[in-house]
Amino acid sequence: MKRHLNLTVNSEPRQILVEPYYSLLDMLRDELHLTGTKKGCDEGDCGACTVLLNGVPVTSCLVLAHSAHDAEVTTVEGLATREGLHPVQQAFAEYGGLQCGFCTPGLIMSAVGLLEKNFDPTEEEVRYAIGGNLCRCTGYTKVVQAIMAAAEQARP
Amino acid sequence: MARFEYLEAHTVRQALSMYRRHAPNVRYVAGSTDFLIRSRMGNWNPEYVVNIQHIPALQRTSFSRRNGLRLGALTTVQTLQDHESVQTHYPALAAAAASFAGVQVRNLATVGGNICNASPAGDTLPALLAFNAQCLSTGPEQGEQRSTALDEFFTGPGRTVLEPGELLTEIRLPRPEPNTGSLYIKHSPRGAMDIATVGVASAVTLAADRRTCKDVRIGLGAVAPTPIRAYAAEGILRGNEITPESLAACAEEARNTASPIDDVRGSAVYRKEIVGVLTLRTLERAVEMARDGTMAFETQRRLAVQAAF
Amino acid sequence: MTTEHNVLGRSLPRVDALDKVTGRATYAADVYLPDMLMCKVLTSPRSHARIVSMDTSKAEQVPGVRAVITGNDFPDRYFGSGAVRDRRIMARDEVFYIGEPVAAVAADDEVTAQEALELVEVEYEDLETIVDPLEAIREGSTLVHPDMPNFEGYGFAMGGNNCTLLDADRGDVDQAFRDANQVFEETYHSQAINQGFLEPMACAANVEANGRLTVWASTQGPYQVRAQLASVLDIPLSSIKVNAMELGGGFGAKLRLAFEAFPALLAMKTGRPVKLINTREEVFTLNGPRLATTIHLKTGVTSDGQITAREAHSVFDVGAYLGAGPNAGVGHALGAYDIPNFRLRSYGVYTNKIYVGSYRASGVADMHFAVESHMDSIAHQIGLDPLEFRLKNVVKEGDANVSGASVPANGLLETIEAVKEKMSLPRKSEEGRGIGISLGEWRSGSGPSTASISVNEDGTVSLLTGSVDISGSDTSLAQIAAETLGVELDQVIVAKRDTDMAPFTGPSGGSRIVYSQGKAVQMAAEDARDRLVGLAAERFGVPSEALSCEGGRVYVQDNPPQSLTLSQLAAASLTSRSGPIIGMAALSSMPYAPVFNTQAAEVIVDKATGQVRVTRFVQAQDVGVAINPMGVEGQLEGGAVQGIGRALSEEMQIDPETGRVRNPSLSTYLMPLAIDMPAIENILVGVPSADGPFGARAVAEPPGFGPPAAIANAIYDAVGIRIKELPLSADRVLAALQGQDGDEYHIDVEALKKAETG
Numbered sequence A: 001m002k003r004h005l006n007l008t009v010n011s012e013p014r015q016i017l018v019e020p021y022y023s024l025l026d027m028l029r030d031e032l033h034l035t036g037t038k039k040g041c042d043e044g045d046c047g048a049c050t051v052l053l054n055g056v057p058v059t060s061c062l063v064l065a066h067s068a069h070d071a072e073v074t075t076v077e078g079l080a081t082r083e084g085l086h087p088v089q090q091a092f093a094e095y096g097g098l099q100c101g102f103c104t105p106g107l108i109m110s111a112v113g114l115l116e117k118n119f120d121p122t123e124e125e126v127r128y129a130i131g132g133n134l135c136r137c138t139g140y141t142k143v144v145q146a147i148m149a150a151a152e153q154a155r156p
Numbered sequence B: 001m002a003r004f005e006y007l008e009a010h011t012v013r014q015a016l017s018m019y020r021r022h023a024p025n026v027r028y029v030a031g032s033t034d035f036l037i038r039s040r041m042g043n044w045n046p047e048y049v050v051n052i053q054h055i056p057a058l059q060r061t062s063f064s065r066r067n068g069l070r071l072g073a074l075t076t077v078q079t080l081q082d083h084e085s086v087q088t089h090y091p092a093l094a095a096a097a098a099s100f101a102g103v104q105v106r107n108l109a110t111v112g113g114n115i116c117n118a119s120p121a122g123d124t125l126p127a128l129l130a131f132n133a134q135c136l137s138t139g140p141e142q143g144e145q146r147s148t149a150l151d152e153f154f155t156g157p158g159r160t161v162l163e164p165g166e167l168l169t170e171i172r173l174p175r176p177e178p179n180t181g182s183l184y185i186k187h188s189p190r191g192a193m194d195i196a197t198v199g200v201a202s203a204v205t206l207a208a209d210r211r212t213c214k215d216v217r218i219g220l221g222a223v224a225p226t227p228i229r230a231y232a233a234e235g236i237l238r239g240n241e242i243t244p245e246s247l248a249a250c251a252e253e254a255r256n257t258a259s260p261i262d263d264v265r266g267s268a269v270y271r272k273e274i275v276g277v278l279t280l281r282t283l284e285r286a287v288e289m290a291r292d293g294t295m296a297f298e299t300q301r302r303l304a305v306q307a308a309f
Numbered sequence C: 001m002t003t004e005h006n007v008l009g010r011s012l013p014r015v016d017a018l019d020k021v022t023g024r025a026t027y028a029a030d031v032y033l034p035d036m037l038m039c040k041v042l043t044s045p046r047s048h049a050r051i052v053s054m055d056t057s058k059a060e061q062v063p064g065v066r067a068v069i070t071g072n073d074f075p076d077r078y079f080g081s082g083a084v085r086d087r088r089i090m091a092r093d094e095v096f097y098i099g100e101p102v103a104a105v106a107a108d109d110e111v112t113a114q115e116a117l118e119l120v121e122v123e124y125e126d127l128e129t130i131v132d133p134l135e136a137i138r139e140g141s142t143l144v145h146p147d148m149p150n151f152e153g154y155g156f157a158m159g160g161n162n163c164t165l166l167d168a169d170r171g172d173v174d175q176a177f178r179d180a181n182q183v184f185e186e187t188y189h190s191q192a193i194n195q196g197f198l199e200p201m202a203c204a205a206n207v208e209a210n211g212r213l214t215v216w217a218s219t220q221g222p223y224q225v226r227a228q229l230a231s232v233l234d235i236p237l238s239s240i241k242v243n244a245m246e247l248g249g250g251f252g253a254k255l256r257l258a259f260e261a262f263p264a265l266l267a268m269k270t271g272r273p274v275k276l277i278n279t280r281e282e283v284f285t286l287n288g289p290r291l292a293t294t295i296h297l298k299t300g301v302t303s304d305g306q307i308t309a310r311e312a313h314s315v316f317d318v319g320a321y322l323g324a325g326p327n328a329g330v331g332h333a334l335g336a337y338d339i340p341n342f343r344l345r346s347y348g349v350y351t352n353k354i355y356v357g358s359y360r361a362s363g364v365a366d367m368h369f370a371v372e373s374h375m376d377s378i379a380h381q382i383g384l385d386p387l388e389f390r391l392k393n394v395v396k397e398g399d400a401n402v403s404g405a406s407v408p409a410n411g412l413l414e415t416i417e418a419v420k421e422k423m424s425l426p427r428k429s430e431e432g433r434g435i436g437i438s439l440g441e442w443r444s445g446s447g448p449s450t451a452s453i454s455v456n457e458d459g460t461v462s463l464l465t466g467s468v469d470i471s472g473s474d475t476s477l478a479q480i481a482a483e484t485l486g487v488e489l490d491q492v493i494v495a496k497r498d499t500d501m502a503p504f505t506g507p508s509g510g511s512r513i514v515y516s517q518g519k520a521v522q523m524a525a526e527d528a529r530d531r532l533v534g535l536a537a538e539r540f541g542v543p544s545e546a547l548s549c550e551g552g553r554v555y556v557q558d559n560p561p562q563s564l565t566l567s568q569l570a571a572a573s574l575t576s577r578s579g580p581i582i583g584m585a586a587l588s589s590m591p592y593a594p595v596f597n598t599q600a601a602e603v604i605v606d607k608a609t610g611q612v613r614v615t616r617f618v619q620a621q622d623v624g625v626a627i628n629p630m631g632v633e634g635q636l637e638g639g640a641v642q643g644i645g646r647a648l649s650e651e652m653q654i655d656p657e658t659g660r661v662r663n664p665s666l667s668t669y670l671m672p673l674a675i676d677m678p679a680i681e682n683i684l685v686g687v688p689s690a691d692g693p694f695g696a697r698a699v700a701e702p703p704g705f706g707p708p709a710a711i712a713n714a715i716y717d718a719v720g721i722r723i724k725e726l727p728l729s730a731d732r733v734l735a736a737l738q739g740q741d742g743d744e745y746h747i748d749v750e751a752l753k754k755a756e757t758g
Ligand SMILES: Cc1cc2nc3c(=O)[nH]c(=O)nc-3n(C[C@H](O)[C@H](O)[C@H](O)COP(=O)(O)OP(=O)(O)OC[C@H]3O[C@@H](n4cnc5c(N)ncnc54)[C@H](O)[C@@H]3O)c2cc1C
Pocket: A043, A044, A045, A062, B027, B028, B029, B030, B031, B032, B033, B034, B035, B036, B037, B052, B073, B099, B100, B101, B102, B105, B108, B109, B110, B111, B112, B113, B114, B115, B116, B117, B121, B122, B123, B124, B166, B167, B168, B169, B193, B194, B195, B196
């Protein structure tokens, strides 16, 4: 039976009715219709469902929705502000870090997670940090360039 | 997707009592990274899930030079990777963590889950074996506690000595010996997001002369029904001088210890071959580290995954 | 040349970039409709069996289940994705592979649908199974489809399990072999490969109040889906509207009807919207991948390294149905070389496993691995530098290609030179490190294309085409329109389209969009421009030739201030004699325009483990003109990395007894990750094509062919072993290093020749 769950999604406190067996990913998509977070495998292998859970990147298909009570969840929809895109989003657009776009939200969230921890990553560190994100279209070259450029931008 | 009811425990006692109430159709989940996969594949169909992730007592991690490392069962793999004391004193464990999946899974997966899941290929396990880890657990009936050496913990693929409902609470690693070096290397086709085809952790302690092997412990992953220690191989090196020949002989013996199988990730023949290679490489690096003190974590990380040499 | 352009040739961000970085782009699985049901599909657990009985009553009684369908609920019809109609959309009385759909359920939610599936009872009676294509092609083998000769569309083949045979001949091959100084024979094998698109296929369907069926699909070919859906449901094509949603990768897999018919029929039965989203496992087991290919090559060479003749026999496994035409790869058995005498044969062979699908130039990619490895192998055996040997034999302008057409001007030699320079070739290799090269050819794709362009009253331009954006093509098309009309890219609105709204267009595949569709857009934009200029000419009282359309205005060349903005003209057009400004164009095919590509891989081989790491990857391609260089590079990089995956780690492991896919997940089917890939280095060579828009050529297919051969050749360079089977996995490399013979596959060429003549 569905039960109430309280958490914060993209800075908004929410109370949601969710099945006990739902993943955080299914909750975001099916209950909140926040469809920016993608389901590429539902097995933790592709990274398309990456969101920030209390500030760190996780594959939301591997999280039980109810375990995320009182947590703060940030999805790709929560990155842009009134002032504009997040620097990582901006850089992906400018540097061609996306093609079909299906991996993009997950990659962007992983990149945001990296830059929160390390604002001056080397190319190798960037490649390591997105090691959990599959992209079939870009070959990663421009994705890495975009993240490096975003880091440069974001540096104080 | 499969249906189940969700329960959440906030203390160990509560978890145990929830378990008792719903046994046998109940399962603990911590990071749920193994659980949700198995549940979706239809392998695990509990009626009730007891989430232990929010039990503060299982989240603590501490290190002291006297007592060594204490890891609450809920310590995440990412924490193992980032923890300065782990990087400094138990580098093989930090390297194992660094070779584990991707950051999104490391942020969820717990070391307790890795142990209880008892996969022969579990990445933290060879390293924990090489550090003589002890597992503290609490039984479901009277809350009785016991401590089991990790080496005696696994009884088969996916099977451990834990009784139904027994909760793994803490993992203890003895204090680090001086002049010790250690490294874990994982062989897998890709540099991330792969289950080990073979994983080897070696820890070497040198005698004061820095030439004699005072102690060595080697943990092997994915080459037997459970992660194992390569005791015979260790015996070849322990107490003897470190030479290219003695290291090679030790590695050769580790190779003989392995009894791998064929599966989608590699053939038995190939695995056996790789055990020898990785044992030698981890030993060489461990000796280097034991002599020179530390190794930058970046370097350990780079070395940890064979694909990215 | 590019300097004259304003919008063309600039690396502008994609027109859909904002939607995608904010998560707002809508894919088929993102469609949520009120009262929507979820669909799940039951598949066959048997390799080949008769369905004795089927009982859905228990499933139907599950609370929340709204409908259950089986093959009997569909009209009694066969359809085809390749040349022959050999397939039912859902099995009726026989199943031909593990994974073939046998029933589907629509329920209130996915879990309920899944639970109901488990209650569908099917009784099977096993039939004989054949899985190995090399065995299946032998005379007297167990037959997959005994009634094959009756299939509609069945043409010339040898019978048995061989459903198609393609051939090409020129000259006297046998004599040429006798005249050659040396003859080389080798057999190559490439593995089954999944397209690996990140978006699992999904589809939603709904019956509208007026009785028409709306389908939201994840497809490269909305018009193909519409036609095939009409056929399998036996309803008029005009009663279906297909919305091609944002596409999360397809690479050929989504060119045709997949399972859209299941939610469609369930929607028709229930009167409610129904959605089906594939699991990742279903991506591997429900939808046709590229299957294994074995290729035997025989090449005659003169003492000075001139190739005199080539014979190629290739056996393409097509699985249970001809889901695509992979053996068209036969035409590429010559490679990018001028070979006077040849005999090329390719066989498509039925087996009991998932049917073959398209994937980024299927067939060609397999052939390319064989041909370019073979070339390297011959060069080493006759003591020539591999590059030099290739240069002696490459096709030149004016040579006849495999089908006899004259090869037009192209940039092949420039691509070779560019790679040579960037990699400092020839370079002395060190033990354990090596460099390998490969050359490839592709033809810019053709096919029906349409476009219409209207100029809005504010001077912006609306572009409507029926093509699905699979490669950033919307951006390129918009750039072509903007350039032609002299406006900025952000002045072009690319319409989201469906099959009701946009005119027919061929599917987005085979690298045809920019070349063919782009041409249609250019022509439509020219048409619109001519109308704008005509209108201005009327107003100014000057001949059209005296005017230019640039910078958002039409002006008098001799007196630029005398001008009208597009906005003024569009507004004026509303009341003009010829009416609002709209440009249109349609074409059915485009002339032959080859695309050449040269690639070089630098590898390190770990001799103790057999692990191969690609440390550098350089490629040069003749793109004609790069409409959006960033987009072109992106295509090249993505293609190269897919090829590197195919070279090193990807393989659909198929059980040799049952044909079951053994590794249907992304943790066992290993696609490249960023951490393992080098930054791809590209060189864009520009020898404009005669007919493409602004001289553009196709881009996307060739970069994917080359990596397996380039890497295999680099391994040879590094450690002196020649591996003829893909993937070049660590265990295979180590076994070869230890001296084990890897030749696992054999084609009985003599038997094939006899069967053909006999
Ligand atoms: C995409 C992906 C990649 C992965 N990559 C790797 C990898 O590279 N290396 C690797 O080793 N593993 C990998 N795994 C496996 C998995 O992440 C690990 O085994 C992880 O450590 C499990 O921890 P968890 O907390 O998520 O366990 P859970 O899924 O919560 O639990 C796993 C099992 O352990 C039991 N359990 C958990 N904690 C306790 C406890 N304290 N007491 C008693 N029983 C308990 C549960 O009941 C359950 O049976 C991967 C998994 C996924 C999905």
